[in-house]
Amino acid sequence: MQPDQTSIAGFAQDDLDPPAGGENRQQFITFTLGAEEYGIDIMVVREIKGWTDTTMIPNAPVHVRGVINLRGVIVPIFDLRARFGVGLTVPTSMHVVIIVAAGTRTVGLLVDTVSDIISIDPKAIRPVPEMGLPTEDQFLEGLVAIENRMVTLVSLAGLFGKSADATKRHFKGDLATSKAA
Amino acid sequence: MAKRILTVDDSKTMRDMVAFTLKKAGFDVAEAEDGKAALVVLGASKFDLIITDLNMPNMDGISLIKNVRAASSHRAVPILILTTESDGTKKADGKAAGATGWLVKPFSPEKLIELVQRVCP
Amino acid sequence: MNSEGEGYPLAQFRKTYFEECTELLDALQSNLDMLSNGSGDAETLHAIFRSVHSIKGGAGAFGFAGLVTFSHVFESLLDAMREQKVSAVPEIVQLLLRASDALADIVNxxxxxQSLDAGFGAEIVAAMEEVLAGAADAQPEAAEAATAVTAEPEVTGERRYRIAFTPHSEMLQKANEPLLLVRQLRRLGGVSVEVDTSRIPLLAALDPEAAYLGWTFTLDTGAPxxxxHEVFEFVEDDCDLLVTLPEAGMPVAAATVTATPEFVAEPAAASVAKTAEPAAAVPVATQSIRVDVDKVDRLVNLVGELVITQAMLTEQGTLLPADHYPALIQGIEALAQSARELQESVMAIRAQPVKSVFARMPRVVRDLAxxxxxxxxxVTAGEMTEIDKTVIEQLNDPLTHMIRNALDHGIEGPDARVAAGKPRQGTIHLSAAQRSGRIVIEVSDDGRGINREKVLAKAQDRGLVPPGASLSEEEIDNLIFLPSFSTADVVSNISGRGVGMDVVKRNVQSLGGRITVHSRFGAGSRFTLSLPLTLAVVDGMVVSVGKETFIIPLTAIIESLRPRAADIHPVIGRGNVxxxxxxxxxxxxxHKCFEVEGAISDPCSGIVIVVQSESAGRVGVMVDELLGQQQVVVKSLEANYDPVDGISGATILGNGRVALILDIARLREIDAEPRPEKPSPIQQFATSEPREEITHAA
Structure with a gap:
C-alpha cells in the first residue's frame, strides 16, 4: 500500500511555505524524545493523534505498548524511546502518537511531541557517525542540521526491519515485504 | 449517442466477454441472464440490438425472440443468436422465430464487432 | 471469443469462467441426483443439458480442447435424451454420473x-458414443459440416456480377434492413442499382409491414x-436472390427459397394482434447481480464498525439522565434497531445455500461405496439453508469426513445388513436446518451404531478414561472424538489416513461450531453439527484480568465457578489443580500467562472458567471477574501486527477499546513455558519523565 498522500496534503499546505529549492527536496515531520529531535519522512505519516490508553499484547517486547482502535482497525503502538533503548515513556495525554504506514502495515509511534515539518535537500543529509550509543545505527538514516538544531532522521525499514534484534522474536519479518492483508 | 445493445446469456463468462468487446467498440451494453430477465429489461428501456444465447433456463432464446417479435416495443430491433456448430437445427429454429442473424461460438472479438456493425451500424 | 486482443482481460474472464464452472458442476450434480432417484422431471434434463452446454461454450472460448471434446460428446448424449432418442434408464443415468465426475476432473x-492422463475419460467417451451410435436415428455430424463448406472456384481479377434481390416480408420482420445490405455490397466494389417498384399496390391495399420492392445490383468486384453470399448470409432464406455473371451469360449460383412453412403459419398481422398478451404474461424475473466477494467483505466490515460505534453510543447514552435528553435516547434506540437489521441484511448477502457443499457428497458416497x-x-434435505460463505468454504472437509466415516464404520456390508434384517442398501441422511441463530447439520446412517462396550474398553485401555469411572451413554459416544481414537477392528485404507473424528471436531470448533453424536447400537448413528451463521461474529464471555479485558469464545466454555479453597491443590512444579x-x-x-499486573492471584477470590479444547482438554482458566456475555465482531490483529500466541483475534468493545480474543487451546502450553526474568529496558535505564524533558527541550 502506498502512503496516503492526500491525508497529509492539508497538513503540509497549512504549515509549510511552498518548498523552496525545487522538486528534489524531501519533507520530514520532526518529533522529540526528551531533548533529542528526530525526523521521519512525511510520505509515510498517515496522521498524528494524542495518546490514548492501549490494550496490552501478552508477552510482547517492552517497546510494544499494545494496540488501539483506530476507526475500527487494530493498530499496534510502539514506544520509540524504548525501541531506541533509552528508557520507557510514561505516556500522558500530552504525548503524541504518529500513525505511519510501515510497508503494508499501519503502526503508531509513541513520541513526546511533534515539533515541525522540515524541507531539506537530500544532499544535506550526513551519515550517522559511530558514537557508541546503545541504539543501533540501522534505524538512523542520517543527520541533518537545521538552524543550529541537529535532527536525526529515522528509517522505518530499519526500525521494523530484520536487523532489529530487540523485536526479532515478536515482530519478525521485514515489514516492507510482509504479506498484504 | 452510442447504440445500446442487450446481451442475454446465462453464462456470466460469455456476457462478460461480449460486453467487454462491445463496450470497447463504443457501444452501451446491458446484460440479462435469461429470456425472462431480458424481457424485463426490454420492457424498461430501448435497445438497438439484442444478442442472445439459445440455451438458457427460465426462458430460452427461441422463446425470447418470439416474445420480442410479438411485442410492439422491440419488434423491429435486430436480434443476433449465439449458436455452436452442433446446433445446426437451432440456427434454423432461431431464424424461423425471427432472429436477424447468428454468430457461431467460439468467435473472435473482431468477428463479433463485424457482425454487430452489419446489422446495427 | 478466442482471441487475445489488446487490453483483453482474458485472465479475468477465465476466473469468472471457472467460478461459473463450479456452480454449473454443482447444479449438474444435484440435477443428476434428482434424475437418478427419480424425482426429476423434463426440466431436470434440460437443466443438465444447459450445464454441460455452458461449460462447453466457455471451454471453446478459452481453447480448452480436451474439455470441449469431452463436453461435446456428453452434450450430444444429453441432447439425444432430450429428444427422447435415448431414455434415462439406470445404466444411462449411471453413465451420466460417471461422465459428470470426469467432467469435474477435467475442469479442475x-x-x-495440469494435464490429465492421455486416456482420461476415453472409456466414458467411448461408452457415450456407443449409446449415441445405438440411438436409431443418430445422424453423423460430418454430413452437416460437409454442407457448410462448398467448394470455392478460384477467382482472379475483377468481375461484374448481376445480383437480383427481392426481399420477402419476413426479412423485414426479422429486422434485416435492405439498405444495410447495399452498404455491405458497396464495400466489395462499385455498385449500381435498379429498383423494381412494379409490385407496389395502391395505397389502400398497402401493408406497411410488407416488402414490395426488388433491386438489381451490378457489382464490380475482385472479391470471390x-x-x-456472405453479405446475404442472414437473409438467404427470406428473399429471392440470384447472383449471375452476365458476361458468362449464366447464373453462378441461385438461392430461391421460400420462407419455412411454420413461419408462414404465423403472419405478421397475427403477431401484432397478440402484442398485449405476452407483455402481461411476463412474470417478474428474480433479478440478481454478481458482486465481488471483496466488496461484500468490505461492507460486512463497515457494518461491523457501525455496530461497534452504535454500541459505544448506547453505552454513553445510559450515562445520560433520560428525562433530559428524551429525543437523543430515542435516537440511540432507533439507531441500535437499524444497525442490527442492517447487520443481518448484510450478513444475508454473504449467505449461500449449503447446496454447493451438499451437492459434492453423493459423489463421495458413490466412490467410497x-x-x-x-x-x-x-438422501439430502434442507440444501437451501443458507450460511455464511466463509463457513461454507470450510465445511467441505469435515462433512466429507463424516460421510466417509458413516460409510466406513457405520454402514454394514450388504450381506451383514440382510443378516441383521435390514435392507441391503444402507442410507445416509444429510440435512441442514436453521435453529435459533445457528445452522444445524445432521449426518445420520442406519448402520451398526456405536458399540459402547468396545469404545469404553478401548478408551480405558488407552488410559483416556480412568478405570471404574462411570460414564453416561452420551459421554461414551463422544469418546470417539478424542484424538487418535479409532474403533475399526481393521484399519481400512479409508480411515487409515491418520485422520479421525478428532480432526473433524477440531475443524468444526475452529468454525465456532460444536459436534455431538447420538447412537443406537445396531440401528445407526446421528452426528449433529451446530455452526454459527457467520465467522465474523463470535459469541463471547467478556472477562477482566487486572485492568485488561479479554474475550473467551462461548463455544469453548463449559462452566464457570468460584472455587472453594478445599478444592485447590498445589502440585509441585505444576501450579495448582x-x-x-x-x-x-x-x-x-x-494473569501469569500474559504477565498482567494488578490481577487477583488467589484462585478463591477470582473466577475459574472451565473451558475445553481438543488439544488441551479441560482446563480451568483463572480470571478476576466475568463482565458479561456479548456478540463481538472479530478483527484481525495480524493485519498490522504479528500472530500472538494464545490470542486468536481482537475485537472492539462498546467503550471503543480493543479486547483480545483468547485462543484457549494454547493457554495450557503457554502456562507451561518457563518464564525467566527478562531483562527489560526499564531496569537498565531510569524511567524518563517526559513532561520535564519536554520543558528541557523547549
Missing amino acids: AARSE QSAI ATLGKEVRI LALRGEYLPLIPL
Whole structure:
C-alpha cells in the first residue's frame, strides 16, 4: 500500500511555505524524545493523534505498548524511546502518537511531541557517525542540521526491519515485504 | 449517442466477454441472464440490438425472440443468436422465430464487432 | 471469443469462467441426483443439458480442447435424451454420473493448468458414443459440416456480377434492413442499382409491414463470389436472390427459397394482434447481480464498525439522565434497531445455500461405496439453508469426513445388513436446518451404531478414561472424538489416513461450531453439527484480568465457578489443580500467562472458567471477574501486527477499546513455558519523565 498522500496534503499546505529549492527536496515531520529531535519522512505519516490508553499484547517486547482502535482497525503502538533503548515513556495525554504506514502495515509511534515539518535537500543529509550509543545505527538514516538544531532522521525499514534484534522474536519479518492483508 | 445493445446469456463468462468487446467498440451494453430477465429489461428501456444465447433456463432464446417479435416495443430491433456448430437445427429454429442473424461460438472479438456493425451500424 | 486482443482481460474472464464452472458442476450434480432417484422431471434434463452446454461454450472460448471434446460428446448424449432418442434408464443415468465426475476432473485440471492422463475419460467417451451410435436415428455430424463448406472456384481479377434481390416480408420482420445490405455490397466494389417498384399496390391495399420492392445490383468486384453470399448470409432464406455473371451469360449460383412453412403459419398481422398478451404474461424475473466477494467483505466490515460505534453510543447514552435528553435516547434506540437489521441484511448477502457443499457428497458416497463394496444411497434435505460463505468454504472437509466415516464404520456390508434384517442398501441422511441463530447439520446412517462396550474398553485401555469411572451413554459416544481414537477392528485404507473424528471436531470448533453424536447400537448413528451463521461474529464471555479485558469464545466454555479453597491443590512444579466432581483440572492463571499486573492471584477470590479444547482438554482458566456475555465482531490483529500466541483475534468493545480474543487451546502450553526474568529496558535505564524533558527541550 502506498502512503496516503492526500491525508497529509492539508497538513503540509497549512504549515509549510511552498518548498523552496525545487522538486528534489524531501519533507520530514520532526518529533522529540526528551531533548533529542528526530525526523521521519512525511510520505509515510498517515496522521498524528494524542495518546490514548492501549490494550496490552501478552508477552510482547517492552517497546510494544499494545494496540488501539483506530476507526475500527487494530493498530499496534510502539514506544520509540524504548525501541531506541533509552528508557520507557510514561505516556500522558500530552504525548503524541504518529500513525505511519510501515510497508503494508499501519503502526503508531509513541513520541513526546511533534515539533515541525522540515524541507531539506537530500544532499544535506550526513551519515550517522559511530558514537557508541546503545541504539543501533540501522534505524538512523542520517543527520541533518537545521538552524543550529541537529535532527536525526529515522528509517522505518530499519526500525521494523530484520536487523532489529530487540523485536526479532515478536515482530519478525521485514515489514516492507510482509504479506498484504 | 452510442447504440445500446442487450446481451442475454446465462453464462456470466460469455456476457462478460461480449460486453467487454462491445463496450470497447463504443457501444452501451446491458446484460440479462435469461429470456425472462431480458424481457424485463426490454420492457424498461430501448435497445438497438439484442444478442442472445439459445440455451438458457427460465426462458430460452427461441422463446425470447418470439416474445420480442410479438411485442410492439422491440419488434423491429435486430436480434443476433449465439449458436455452436452442433446446433445446426437451432440456427434454423432461431431464424424461423425471427432472429436477424447468428454468430457461431467460439468467435473472435473482431468477428463479433463485424457482425454487430452489419446489422446495427 | 478466442482471441487475445489488446487490453483483453482474458485472465479475468477465465476466473469468472471457472467460478461459473463450479456452480454449473454443482447444479449438474444435484440435477443428476434428482434424475437418478427419480424425482426429476423434463426440466431436470434440460437443466443438465444447459450445464454441460455452458461449460462447453466457455471451454471453446478459452481453447480448452480436451474439455470441449469431452463436453461435446456428453452434450450430444444429453441432447439425444432430450429428444427422447435415448431414455434415462439406470445404466444411462449411471453413465451420466460417471461422465459428470470426469467432467469435474477435467475442469479442475484446466483450472489448475495440469494435464490429465492421455486416456482420461476415453472409456466414458467411448461408452457415450456407443449409446449415441445405438440411438436409431443418430445422424453423423460430418454430413452437416460437409454442407457448410462448398467448394470455392478460384477467382482472379475483377468481375461484374448481376445480383437480383427481392426481399420477402419476413426479412423485414426479422429486422434485416435492405439498405444495410447495399452498404455491405458497396464495400466489395462499385455498385449500381435498379429498383423494381412494379409490385407496389395502391395505397389502400398497402401493408406497411410488407416488402414490395426488388433491386438489381451490378457489382464490380475482385472479391470471390462467396463474399457476396456472405453479405446475404442472414437473409438467404427470406428473399429471392440470384447472383449471375452476365458476361458468362449464366447464373453462378441461385438461392430461391421460400420462407419455412411454420413461419408462414404465423403472419405478421397475427403477431401484432397478440402484442398485449405476452407483455402481461411476463412474470417478474428474480433479478440478481454478481458482486465481488471483496466488496461484500468490505461492507460486512463497515457494518461491523457501525455496530461497534452504535454500541459505544448506547453505552454513553445510559450515562445520560433520560428525562433530559428524551429525543437523543430515542435516537440511540432507533439507531441500535437499524444497525442490527442492517447487520443481518448484510450478513444475508454473504449467505449461500449449503447446496454447493451438499451437492459434492453423493459423489463421495458413490466412490467410497464402490471401493468398499457396500450399497449405499444418500438422501439430502434442507440444501437451501443458507450460511455464511466463509463457513461454507470450510465445511467441505469435515462433512466429507463424516460421510466417509458413516460409510466406513457405520454402514454394514450388504450381506451383514440382510443378516441383521435390514435392507441391503444402507442410507445416509444429510440435512441442514436453521435453529435459533445457528445452522444445524445432521449426518445420520442406519448402520451398526456405536458399540459402547468396545469404545469404553478401548478408551480405558488407552488410559483416556480412568478405570471404574462411570460414564453416561452420551459421554461414551463422544469418546470417539478424542484424538487418535479409532474403533475399526481393521484399519481400512479409508480411515487409515491418520485422520479421525478428532480432526473433524477440531475443524468444526475452529468454525465456532460444536459436534455431538447420538447412537443406537445396531440401528445407526446421528452426528449433529451446530455452526454459527457467520465467522465474523463470535459469541463471547467478556472477562477482566487486572485492568485488561479479554474475550473467551462461548463455544469453548463449559462452566464457570468460584472455587472453594478445599478444592485447590498445589502440585509441585505444576501450579495448582482444581478438584471438580472427582476430576482434576489444571488451573491456568491468565494473569501469569500474559504477565498482567494488578490481577487477583488467589484462585478463591477470582473466577475459574472451565473451558475445553481438543488439544488441551479441560482446563480451568483463572480470571478476576466475568463482565458479561456479548456478540463481538472479530478483527484481525495480524493485519498490522504479528500472530500472538494464545490470542486468536481482537475485537472492539462498546467503550471503543480493543479486547483480545483468547485462543484457549494454547493457554495450557503457554502456562507451561518457563518464564525467566527478562531483562527489560526499564531496569537498565531510569524511567524518563517526559513532561520535564519536554520543558528541557523547549
